[in-house]
Amino acid sequence: MASNVSPLPKAGPPASAAAVPALAVQDVALYFGGLRALDGVTFSAAQGSVTSVIGPNGAGKTSLFNTISGFYKANTGSIRFFGDSVDRLHAPDRAKLGMARTFQNIALFRGMTVLDNIKLGRHAHMETSLLDALWYFGRARREEMELRREIEERIIDFLEIDHIRNAPVAALSYGLQKRVELARALAMKPRILMLDEPVAGMNREETEDMARFILDVKEEWGVTILMVEHDMGMVMDISDHVVVLNFGQVIAQGEPREISNNPEVIAAYLGSGDVGDLRARVQQGRGRREVA
Amino acid sequence: MDWLFLAEVSLAGIGAGGLYALTGLAFVLIYKATRVVNLAIGEILMLGGYVFFGFAAGLALPTWLAILLTLAVAGLFGGVVERLLIRPMLGESPISVFMLTIGLGSILVGVVELLWGANPLQLPDYMPNTPLFIGEAYVSAKVATAFAVAAVTVVAFLLLFRFWRGGVALRATAGDQAAAYSMGIDVPRVFSLAWVIACITAAASGMLVGAIGGISPTMGVFGLSVLVVVIVGGLDSVLGAMVAGLFIGLLEALTGAFLGGEFKMLATFTLLVAVLVVRPYGLFGTHEIERL
Amino acid sequence: MRIGAAKQTYAADEALFDTTVQRAWLIGLFALLAVFPFMAGPYWVYMACLVAINIASATGLNILTGYTGLVSLGQAAFMGVGAYTVAWLEVNVGTPLPLNLILGGVVAGLAGMVVGVPSLRVKGLYLAIATIAASVILHFVFSHWTAVTGGVSGLTMPPGSLFGLTLDEPHELYWVIVPVTVLMVFGAANLFRTRIGRAFIAIRDRDISAEVLGIRLLRFKLLSFALSSFYAGVAGGLWVYFFRVVTPESFPLVMSIFFLAAIIVGGMGSILGAILGAAFMTMVPEALKLVVGWMSPWVPDAVALLSPVRTIVFGGLIVLFLIFEPQGLAEVWRRVRRFFHLWPFKT
Numbered sequence: 001m002a003s004n005v006s007p008l009p010k011a012g013p014p015a016s017a018a019a020v021p022a023l024a025v026q027d028v029a030l031y032f033g034g035l036r037a038l039d040g041v042t043f044s045a046a047q048g049s050v051t052s053v054i055g056p057n058g059a060g061k062t063s064l065f066n067t068i069s070g071f072y073k074a075n076t077g078s079i080r081f082f083g084d085s086v087d088r089l090h091a092p093d094r095a096k097l098g099m100a101r102t103f104q105n106i107a108l109f110r111g112m113t114v115l116d117n118i119k120l121g122r123h124a125h126m127e128t129s130l131l132d133a134l135w136y137f138g139r140a141r142r143e144e145m146e147l148r149r150e151i152e153e154r155i156i157d158f159l160e161i162d163h164i165r166n167a168p169v170a171a172l173s174y175g176l177q178k179r180v181e182l183a184r185a186l187a188m189k190p191r192i193l194m195l196d197e198p199v200a201g202m203n204r205e206e207t208e209d210m211a212r213f214i215l216d217v218k219e220e221w222g223v224t225i226l227m228v229e230h231d232m233g234m235v236m237d238i239s240d241h242v243v244v245l246n247f248g249q250v251i252a253q254g255e256p257r258e259i260s261n262n263p264e265v266i267a268a269y270l271g272s273g274d275v276g277d278l279r280a281r282v283q284q285g286r287g288r289r290e291v292a
Numbered sequence: 293m294d295w296l297f298l299a300e301v302s303l304a305g306i307g308a309g310g311l312y313a314l315t316g317l318a319f320v321l322i323y324k325a326t327r328v329v330n331l332a333i334g335e336i337l338m339l340g341g342y343v344f345f346g347f348a349a350g351l352a353l354p355t356w357l358a359i360l361l362t363l364a365v366a367g368l369f370g371g372v373v374e375r376l377l378i379r380p381m382l383g384e385s386p387i388s389v390f391m392l393t394i395g396l397g398s399i400l401v402g403v404v405e406l407l408w409g410a411n412p413l414q415l416p417d418y419m420p421n422t423p424l425f426i427g428e429a430y431v432s433a434k435v436a437t438a439f440a441v442a443a444v445t446v447v448a449f450l451l452l453f454r455f456w457r458g459g460v461a462l463r464a465t466a467g468d469q470a471a472a473y474s475m476g477i478d479v480p481r482v483f484s485l486a487w488v489i490a491c492i493t494a495a496a497s498g499m500l501v502g503a504i505g506g507i508s509p510t511m512g513v514f515g516l517s518v519l520v521v522v523i524v525g526g527l528d529s530v531l532g533a534m535v536a537g538l539f540i541g542l543l544e545a546l547t548g549a550f551l552g553g554e555f556k557m558l559a560t561f562t563l564l565v566a567v568l569v570v571r572p573y574g575l576f577g578t579h580e581i582e583r584l
Numbered sequence: 585m586r587i588g589a590a591k592q593t594y595a596a597d598e599a600l601f602d603t604t605v606q607r608a609w610l611i612g613l614f615a616l617l618a619v620f621p622f623m624a625g626p627y628w629v630y631m632a633c634l635v636a637i638n639i640a641s642a643t644g645l646n647i648l649t650g651y652t653g654l655v656s657l658g659q660a661a662f663m664g665v666g667a668y669t670v671a672w673l674e675v676n677v678g679t680p681l682p683l684n685l686i687l688g689g690v691v692a693g694l695a696g697m698v699v700g701v702p703s704l705r706v707k708g709l710y711l712a713i714a715t716i717a718a719s720v721i722l723h724f725v726f727s728h729w730t731a732v733t734g735g736v737s738g739l740t741m742p743p744g745s746l747f748g749l750t751l752d753e754p755h756e757l758y759w760v761i762v763p764v765t766v767l768m769v770f771g772a773a774n775l776f777r778t779r780i781g782r783a784f785i786a787i788r789d790r791d792i793s794a795e796v797l798g799i800r801l802l803r804f805k806l807l808s809f810a811l812s813s814f815y816a817g818v819a820g821g822l823w824v825y826f827f828r829v830v831t832p833e834s835f836p837l838v839m840s841i842f843f844l845a846a847i848i849v850g851g852m853g854s855i856l857g858a859i860l861g862a863a864f865m866t867m868v869p870e871a872l873k874l875v876v877g878w879m880s881p882w883v884p885d886a887v888a889l890l891s892p893v894r895t896i897v898f899g900g901l902i903v904l905f906l907i908f909e910p911q912g913l914a915e916v917w918r919r920v921r922r923f924f925h926l927w928p929f930k931t
Contacts (some may be wrong), residue, residue: 069796095798107785107793113854119779120786124798126779130807134782136774141595144589148594188798329709387655390709391848392906394749394841398899405892516716523713558724561717565702568714572705 020083022047022192022224023068028077030060030067030248037063039248041077045192045241050218050225052235054259055245056269061228062104064245065196068226069101070094082191096124098191102181102198104228108169115165116178118151119144121187155183159213175206182213186221193217195227197233207231211238236260244268299429300541301549301570307435309541310442311497315514316521316533317449318493319503323527324466328378329390332397333494334380334515340495340513341502342404343456355418362499370491374484405509406565419503421486438500440474445496446534453511453530466528517544520560524567526577536575586785600773609703617762619756627922630754635866636765637822642846642862643772643855644815649844650852651776653788653809654703654711658696659721660839664726665692666817667824667834671739672732681744681825685764686823695722696813703805719837727832738831741824751825761822768815771857775811784808787874788853845898849905860913868901869894 012207021044030038038059045051053061066072078201086094100121105126108117126147132140156162159179164172169180178198185193198214199207211234217223229235235242236256243253246268252259259265317338321332330336342367347358381389420433453459463480464472467499473479500505501514521540525532540560547559572578591597598679601607621629646657665675666688673684699718706714726733733739743752744760751757775781786794824830842865850861872894880886905912 069798071792090800091795092798092800095796101796103793107790109789109794111785111789112782116782116785120782121797123779123783123786128778128780130780130811133775133778134771138779140774144598145594148598152594180907184797372821377903377907384906385707387649387653387712388848388906388910390655390712391753391844392903395845395899395902395906398841399896399903400899402892402896402899405895406889519713519716523710527709540766554724554727557720561720565714565717565721568706568710569702572702572707572710574710 006144020047021045021080022049022050022082023226024080025064025068026078026080028064028074028079029065030063030072036248038067038074041245041248041250043243043250043253045224045226047082047224048218048222049240050214050227050238051241051243052227052239052242053245054229054232054235055251059268060248061245061247062196063248065101065194065226065228068094069099069194069202075249092124095188098189099194100185100188100190100192101194102178102185102196104196104200106174106177106181108177108181110168110170113166113168114161114172114183115148115151115156117169117180118155118187119147121184122147122151124188125189144252150181151187155186158216159183159186161235175202178202178210186217190223192224192226195229197224197228197230199231200227207234210234214238232260239277246277294296296428296564297549299427300431301545303426303429303431304435305542305545306538307431307439307540307541308545310389310439311501311537312518312521312541313520313534314442315494315497316525316537317446318490318497319518319522320525320528320530320533321462321490321493323522324530325385325462326378326391326483328393329386329527330393330490331390331515331519332393332400333490333518334512335397335400336369336491336494337498337501337514338404338507338509338511339400340498341507342408342498344499344502345408345413345415345496345507348418349413355416359499362495366495367488370487370489371484373491374487378468378487379386379480397515401509401512403422406435408509410509412506414506415499415502426466432504433451434504438504441500442497445493449493450530458482462486487580516557517560520564523564524575526574528578529574529576532574532576598777600777606662612645617766621758622824626754629758631867631870633754633758633761633826635863636761637819638843638846638862638866639828639859640765640768640822641816641819642843642850642858643769644812644819644853645843646847646855646858647772647775647784647815648808648812650847650854650857651781651788652784652805654700654805654808655709655844656699656715656809656812657712657837657840657844658699658715658719659812660835660837661722661844662692662696662813662816662834663820663823663839664722664830664832665666665695666820667830668726668733668820669817670821671824671830674741674744675739681746681760684744685818685821689817691821693810693814696809696816697806697884699813700806700809703809704802715840716837719840720884723832723836724755733832735827736832738829740829743828744825752828754826757822757826758887761826764818764822769800769855769859772815772858776855780804780807785853842898845902847912849912851914854912854914856917857914860917864913865898865901868897872897 024044026042028038028041029036041064042061043051053064055061059152063072067074070086070089070093074087074091080086081094081097081099089097109120112120128140128143132138156165159182160292161176161179161183163222164176169177172180182195182198195214199210203208214225214227215238218225227235227239230243241253241257242256242259244251244259244262251268252262252265315333319330319333322475340362344358344362347353347361348355353361373396377392378389381392385516420438422433424431424433424436453463461472461477461482462485464475464477465479469479472482501511505511521536522533524537524540525534540563543563544556544557547555551559567575571577591602596602601610620632624632641659641663645656649655669691670684670688673679673687679687699715703711704713727736743750745751746760749756752761776785783794783799784795787800787801787804787808791801820835827834843862846861846865847858848861849864850859851857873890876886876890876893883889909915
């Protein structure tokens, strides 16, 4: 469905501007009192790639996401988005630039329908003023209808959620809620899509669906993907680049294959013990969630 | 500047502040244990005054018996209110519960008016009336007695909190309801207990306040000052209620004496706004950290 | 029995009243409103005006509390700001009625915005109490800024006029009050079909994640405060045209509680809810008055009972609705409608 619609602006094939990464995190540190949640984190996500951030629980992955999207202010370091520094921008401004994200513990708005939740994603790009809104007919209506058409054609069809568009989100299953969250992020006109554990708690089939959607978004929309995920199978399957965090520091990064053979990574996941066994499990993509 | 006058006014203010602290404690107790902001606290205080009036003047019982019966009725009332009105609201939004207590307050005012009429009444004199001098400064014996009783009660409270089994359960519940529950603490009973004790405390201050200034269906506005006390001190802070109680009492007395009675509310509420702007959780309240 | 309606366009799917039956009802309602002052006696027209004023103010509060999740106990005080502004303009400037109403709303809206400033840091119940502070401080201003507000004796103003007609009877003011209220309710309903309304609901449901999704919290919280107080201000303006005198005691804290109670009883976060709630809560005391009137031959002192009974019923309604019907009258209405849609196949 979405394939015949022109891709979003600035999201051309990666080859054209590959020199500038979509996201460049440079030496970022974040302290909570004495606790170093992030410490000298440096990595970048190339345009049009899938970059995964992995690491044991408490390694700072979600803190990293929150820092990138502007919910936390980094104590030091800088973040560049398509070459421009976003350090001085607040979260809503970063969202408007095209940083779209989902949340680890689903942050849908329970008082709204699926459709309204998705529409909300477009908020920063809409212009309806208060007076337009109160009168509705005319400008506000035109903008709303345009948005509705685009959401229906590009997002709802694409993610196969047309049967639930008018359902209240609270009534949906966990897997569907995750999908609606992805839909909302897509409505944000993303240039980078930050997914915080997109398949956590999903069964095999749902995981495969989600992996397919993520790859489709990358291919058809030309959107760069940054992802936090524990499901090693999925990470190794779809990532172009993997960054490993532990205790707030990057302990390794590279292609999936290098990472899955890196003893330091395996040790970080296991702590200590039978490295050989864990390596086997990581390589088979089953080393999820048992990690502490 | 008349220093003697200043001293007398200050003493009277601190005396009144003792009652604020005591009532504030009742408020904080309920908030800590059940997370309910009880706006009916002023009306429960009023009820205490009237029930005492009913026993002491209406039935002409001896003072000590009237006091005991009033406290018993107040405790029973607290238990019943918690069971019938507050328990069903468990899990509802704090706003709903807060409105529920406003409704309860309104019912109490109506009932008292129905039973005893709308006109102010005088409680039978049960406290010493001989003028008291601290140095040269005159203090009303009633205020001094009330302050002494309030102080003793507050201290008793703190000891109970620290050493009594129920007090420990209360503190545990305040810290983490779910954890307390899983440790075998009967959380619903703790809720009841909190309401029973708080209503007894409020009724006690009702008898004290009534003895000083008489009782009327509108004496619930005392609760408005108490509200300022607990917000300034921090909703969940016992120490805050005591410090802010004394301070607000003093502030009201001083503005009343030097600027005029109509400035009292202005002064306290301006202080409230100032404190909230600087410390949104009150002077000693717990700052709750928000997570994405 | 009604079956689902197939819709051809997205616009039809998003219309406020999406079926022919609903539109017919709406036209019927407007027709009723238009003939009402000719059919009903003066008492009922008087009550209709009062209900409409309360609906306007309750709708405003619903935007702030029901939809944005910011509890305010200052709605009556903002009505006061609107009322004083209008009365002052009528007495001292003599500007035309529509302009006065708008200015009353704007001044109240600005006051509301100032009160909303702490809302970024001060949350939940702390904020509710801060709005009590605002109403205490405004009350003080009303009674002490004598040069403008007339102090404790307040302002008395001549009847308003529109198009050369003097409006000093309820059945004349009806033609100002009811249309203005209809417009304001319509505006509020529209708001929640657009990005602004969605932003409000998002702030209510989870304000911190709303921020990461591109919603500027402070701006929209202030907007909600301003809009809600604007509604209150216009309602206050209508109120003062209706009663023609405003004193510091005209808008007590209890009245703010009344509006909060109205949206709870009606249904928070529902346009219909604010309408039903405000109408219901305004009519209940009147119904009690009637009951007391009937009882007076049998019950000695029945009239003296009226005030306490009213207080009890007021509190009782709040408590009962919160416990047994937390979605309010709007939900009751939906249930009744559903019943008739399926009737007679399901009872």
